[in-house]
Amino acid sequence: MEEKLLDEIPSLDLADFRSGDPERKARFVQQLGEAYQNIGFVALKNHGLTDEQTQALYADVKSFFSLPDDVKQQYEKPELAGQRGYVSKGKEHAKGRNTGDLKEFYHVGQEVEDNTDPIGKEYPANIWPSEVEGFHKSTFTTYRTLEAAGKDVLRAIALYLKLPETYFDDKVRNGNSILRPIHYFPIEDPDAVPADAVRAAEHGDINLITLLMGASADGLQVKRRDDKWIPITALPDQIVVNVGDMLQRLTNGVLKSTIHRVVNPAREKMNSSRFSVPFFMHPRSEMSLAALENCVTAENPKKEADITAGEFLNERLIELGLKKK
Ligand SMILES: O=C(O)CCC(=O)C(=O)O
Numbered sequence: 001m002e003e004k005l006l007d008e009i010p011s012l013d014l015a016d017f018r019s020g021d022p023e024r025k026a027r028f029v030q031q032l033g034e035a036y037q038n039i040g041f042v043a044l045k046n047h048g049l050t051d052e053q054t055q056a057l058y059a060d061v062k063s064f065f066s067l068p069d070d071v072k073q074q075y076e077k078p079e080l081a082g083q084r085g086y087v088s089k090g091k092e093h094a095k096g097r098n099t100g101d102l103k104e105f106y107h108v109g110q111e112v113e114d115n116t117d118p119i120g121k122e123y124p125a126n127i128w129p130s131e132v133e134g135f136h137k138s139t140f141t142t143y144r145t146l147e148a149a150g151k152d153v154l155r156a157i158a159l160y161l162k163l164p165e166t167y168f169d170d171k172v173r174n175g176n177s178i179l180r181p182i183h184y185f186p187i188e189d190p191d192a193v194p195a196d197a198v199r200a201a202e203h204g205d206i207n208l209i210t211l212l213m214g215a216s217a218d219g220l221q222v223k224r225r226d227d228k229w230i231p232i233t234a235l236p237d238q239i240v241v242n243v244g245d246m247l248q249r250l251t252n253g254v255l256k257s258t259i260h261r262v263v264n265p266a267r268e269k270m271n272s273s274r275f276s277v278p279f280f281m282h283p284r285s286e287m288s289l290a291a292l293e294n295c296v297t298a299e300n301p302k303k304e305a306d307i308t309a310g311e312f313l314n315e316r317l318i319e320l321g322l323k324k325k
């Protein structure tokens with residue numbers, strides 16, 4: 001495939017994939033696949049979240065983060081490697097860095113409703129803040145809606161990769177996905193934070209795919225192949241959906257997990273908040289990320305050793321400062 005240098009990420013409509021019209025569906029698959037072979041990101045509308053859901057979610061997320069730090073810290077559980085509940089300001093740093101990001105966030109994880117699936121025992125229970133009544137409902141409704149959208153995006157990816165459409169279904173069923181409402185908090189005095197501290201330092205996502213709400217606010221940038229940073233401009237009704245490192249590894253680099261970051265606002269605007277809510281779609285921990293056979297060719301020899309999703313996640317949590325060795 002000829003790879004163009006794009007100035008913006010392609011926009012797609014999930015309704016095309018879900019329409020039942022074979023032509024619309026095939027076009028969606030092709031455009032998604034090409035975008036993922038190229039810049040690794042798309043903007044997606046008709047993802048299934050209603051305006052009411054989105055508004056309720058942001059209201060609850062804002063209420064939570066406006067609580068005093070000592071109240072929020074009651075919901076912080078370092079022994080869970082930050083995988084559930086609150087993670088306080090500056091705790092997480094990008095792989096290969098020491099300076100913490102200028103953000104605080106909250107993790108909502110999988111709830112396994114099918115008690116015949118033993119994977120339920122692998123997951124720590126979710127933690128719900130008692131101060132914000134709607135938080136449980138609004139975050140978990142969002143979790144399920146984005147999980148369903150993600151499953152369809154993975155079906156489209158499977159078709160693009162010439163796999164059976166349902167290839168990923170079993171692998172993500174009761175998977176270890178995480179919804180992460182993030183607050184990039186206001187900075188009163190920019191001189192009081194480390195000079196190299198940023199909202200989110202450049203990184204690739206760990207998981208299979210990320211579905212991100214809130215990229216319509218300024219700051220998110222992706223690094224193009226020529227090292228130019230491209231600002232992401234999603235419309236309010238779009239989410240951004242990108243390839244993570246697990247999918248890049250599975251496809252032997254055919255699909256691209258593109259480096260991205262959230263830059264600080266101008267100095268005089270540092271005193272403002274930014275909110276976003278990524279959904280990191282993870283498979284079950286036993287999924288093998290060994291390169292797919294049809295992604296290994298003479299021109300594209302196998303790049304990385306075999307690893308499972310669970311092992312890969314563990315390595316990365318240590319590198320992010322969330323888990324002790
Ligand atoms: O806040 C954003 O817009 C992006 C966040 C992000 O890249 C991440 O949490 O992995």
Ligand SMILES: [Fe+2]
Nearest residue numbers: 203204205260
């Ligand atoms: Fe990210």
